[in-house]
Amino acid sequence: MSQPSGRRRQLVLGGTAALVSAPLAAAQRRLTPSQMLGPFYPVTPPLHKDNDLTLVEGSKVRAAGQIADLSGRVLDLDGRPLAGLRVEIWQCDANGRYRHPRDRGGLEEDPNFQGFGHTITDADGRYRFRTIRPVPYPGRTPHIHAAVFQEAARPFVTQIYVAGEPLNLRDGLFMRVPEALRPLLLADFVAVDDPVAAFTAEFDFVLSPVLAGLFEAHTA
Template sequence: MPEHRSVSRRTLMAGMATLSTTVLLSRPARPATLVPTPGQTEGPFYPTSLPADIDHDLVRVHGAAAQALGTVAHIGGRILDRAGRPVSGAVVEIWQCDAQGIYRHPRAPGHDRFDGNFQGYGRVAVASDGVYRFRTIKPVPYPGRTPHIHYAVIVPGTGRFVTQMYVEGEPLNARDGLLNAIRDPQARRSVIIPLTTAVDLEAGAVQGTFDIVLDL
């Protein structure tokens, strides 16, 4: 007759524990969710009227003899939802002061000295993979604010999201009220972007990547 071996309760429980662990490890992981980009104020200097030239290149205005003052900055990134999927149909706007710290706005201090070779505003539709790109200038400080670029993202059927992009390493970041009003450290870090040399794109220029995550 075949030999029957008895199995102790301890051995049986150990086997069940191993099986349970194996089952748990084999379950597919839940998709990671990204931290939504924090919203920020639009500010008082959103254009009252849009320039005739509103493309992605703010440095070169159509018909102008020269390009804008300041350091050229190639800024791009992706518009994503919390699951990391590209947001189709989104439109991205940016606006900022010129290299003198002056906005293209009738109520901005010194607006009569605004650099006419700088658009001050740009708008692009994102690609199917959520990517956008702008050629602009590296933002500069002005009284009361650290360097920043204003952003708005319009998603048809959803609404308009406004935030600001800041530059890593700027001394005024530590004292900027709007930046430090973002209490969550991870969310605050997400809007502070390193700018590096862009010799592969344009001599003397800098580049940076600013992904925007919408809470959709």
């Protein structure tokens, strides 16, 4: 799926307003709330953009932090899988530093953390990433940014939060989400006995076929 660079730089919000106008039966599934893009979407995504953020091309040393496998499905309101869609994630490393020139927090960058990855949903709408369990960023609770690209629609942008994280209740962006919808942005990071990953987490995106109420994303 081709994604023109201009389009990639103009990611916008979508989805939350569509919940209001969705038919009652469909709304019972509940659309995934959209969130702001934030300031650290990659200016130039790395050439080694794949779905494993814990290994940088040319290195055998894994990223610092707790390795986690994040997977799930992209569905429509009727539960039908959305195949062939590009899913992207990006987040700070275990030190709380983004791979982005605008992150000038003075924190040391982990050279072994890719910081950005993408994959394509399969026939069942499934996606999978290997990354790290998110850590706090100065002023923010642990979170993973995510975007889903649909043909003939603006990209859907949101953030994935850690279920049970106490800092969630002090996070301005998370607390702006209506309380009833906050669980839709949470993922349980469950400890597993695996030679590489310490945690697994699942997160499903439920998208409207027509993203209503689109607004330009503002950095935050």
